[in-house]
Amino acid sequence: MATQTALRLTGRDSWEQLAELQEPRPTAGKHEVLIKVRGVALNFRDIAISTSKYPFQVKDQVIPGSDAAGDIVTVGEGVTGFKAGDKVVVSFDQATQYGPIKTWENGLGGPIDGVLREYISVPAHTVVKIPENSTLSYAQWASVVCTGVTAWNSLFGVVAIKPGQSVLFQGTGGVSITGLILAKAAGAKTIITSSSDEKLRRVKEKYGVDYTINYKRTPNWAAEVQKITNGQGVDYILENGGSGTIKQSIEAIAYGGVISVIGFLAAASQEEMPDVATLALSKCAIVRGIMIGSKQQLEDAVRFIGSKNLELPVEKTFKFTRDEVVKAYAYLASGQHVGKVCIDL
Ligand SMILES: NC(=O)c1ccc[n+]([C@@H]2O[C@H](COP(=O)([O-])OP(=O)(O)OC[C@H]3O[C@@H](n4cnc5c(N)ncnc54)[C@H](OP(=O)(O)O)[C@@H]3O)[C@@H](O)[C@H]2O)c1
Incomplete structure (x- = not known):
């Protein structure tokens, strides 16, 4: 069975409780796409979740992180409009296509497992293509998901x-x-x-x-x-x-x-x-x-940023190992940054 590296929060007292695990690699189910995660953007929310300061529901032993950009690896049965190799971002809230988010129960990396892992399978309707000619990095595109x-x-x-x-x-x-x-x-x-x-x-x-x-x-x-x-x-x-x-x-x-x-x-x-x-x-x-926004707003933001090739403000990137991600959390929490702190995979 193919495996992947995933990070999970084994406790909620500190980001030091992040653990690196080997887990079965997901597959693309019906109407899903499997994505190789290439860039993750961290948010203040990730600090709040890892220190029990987040005021909403969090899953036990959650895979944290809400913002990912990556490449589609396989498409599941019934998926149209996407193919292997497409560069994409995944919408923060897995349930809201348009209009306001109506609960905090469907956000990646909190109530449900998030993106600090090598592969993720998600419903195709939650995914937005990155413009093919974009010169922005995966980390920059990941930064559109929550912050953007x-x-x-x-x-x-x-x-x-x-x-x-x-x-x-x-x-x-x-x-x-x-x-x-x-x-x-x-x-x-x-x-x-x-x-x-x-x-x-x-x-x-x-x-x-x-x-x-x-x-x-x-x-x-x-x-x-x-x-x-x-x-x-x-x-x-x-x-x-x-x-x-x-x-x-x-x-x-x-x-x-x-x-x-x-x-x-x-x-x-x-x-x-x-x-x-x-x-x-x-x-x-x-x-x-404001509660982040819908998939439609992600599409609008991606189109605007792509059309003007706006250089989103990634200040620093870290590698995808447990120790480097812990350093990234500490750097974000220290407040030295101007803009975004990200992980490259
Ligand atoms: N509602 C939503 O949908 C949503 C979405 C994203 C983020 N958020 C929230 O929005 C806030 C900012 O998120 P972020 O990702 O930009 O955080 P961030 O990257 O960690 O930036 C926080 C910055 O806010 C500034 N700050 C701290 N206290 C301040 C104060 N009293 N007055 C003015 N500025 C202050 C500091 O800037 P200086 O060092 O320059 O002073 C700090 O670096 C967080 O509370 C986050 O949880 C909410």
Whole structure:
């Protein structure tokens, strides 16, 4: 029987509990494709899952990782539209073809086994082809699955951004830098915040962001945004902090602007919990929760990124061994990165 290497979380206290196992290699069942995984992108979610901080259901001994790009090896009975050799990405949520995700029960690498393994078989309808002429790496394409779709959904999912409008990104992680690349390609004016001047310098130099704000040195960054936008406020915000940053976001947003609530990196204490309902009303703002996105949004993001060959921000890649993947988790958790941390297989 053919085997494969897979990583499983044998405990949920630390990513050190990742174990490398030899397991039977899956085959493509009816309506499935078998994919050789070639690139995996890590997310903050993977850190949260490995340290029991993820607020949703997780399978025991799960194979972690949600974002993979690879090559189709075989197609199962009844599959049309795919052939061996096609380069593909796999949708994060295995159940949602279009519209909002309706539960957290079908996300790869949490409630069901994920992608940190050599081979994965998935329903063909959850797979999207990568453009044949793309020069992006598998790691870059893998980065579209969660981060890319989340940023796409935030910018185009409810009221699509128009060229000339402005967007603010909180922090210099994967969601922010990917969003920055998409927004610039869509003709937007961009503002990014960070705790680090050095990171802001790198983002300006490498990704050409228009304005930078250090949120540690300028805790009232909303006032700075109002200055940058001549008192109009910013049209879109990718809100990564959560309850600890939403008050500033509403103060920074333009009347009628869109705040996408994505992350939970900075929680407010109960005493300081903002009155979001009144604040949102005061700006007639759209405050919209984001749950990654659908397969249709993955298709839209892949088409946009492919058509402009947008260089997605993979900062560092690690090899696919247990020890290297543990190092990759530690690097992501240390917060030194700007953009994405990935695994090459
Ligand atoms: N809802 C969804 O569908 C969805 C999808 C993807 C991600 N997420 C969530 O979105 C968040 C970001 O994900 P990610 O993958 O981009 O994480 P990441 O790559 O680990 O980046 C996190 C970055 O956020 C910044 N940050 C931390 N605290 C902050 C604060 N108080 N204010 C502003 N920025 C702060 C830091 O940037 P600096 O070092 O520059 O300060 C940090 O490097 C996470 O909470 C993640 O769970 C949610």
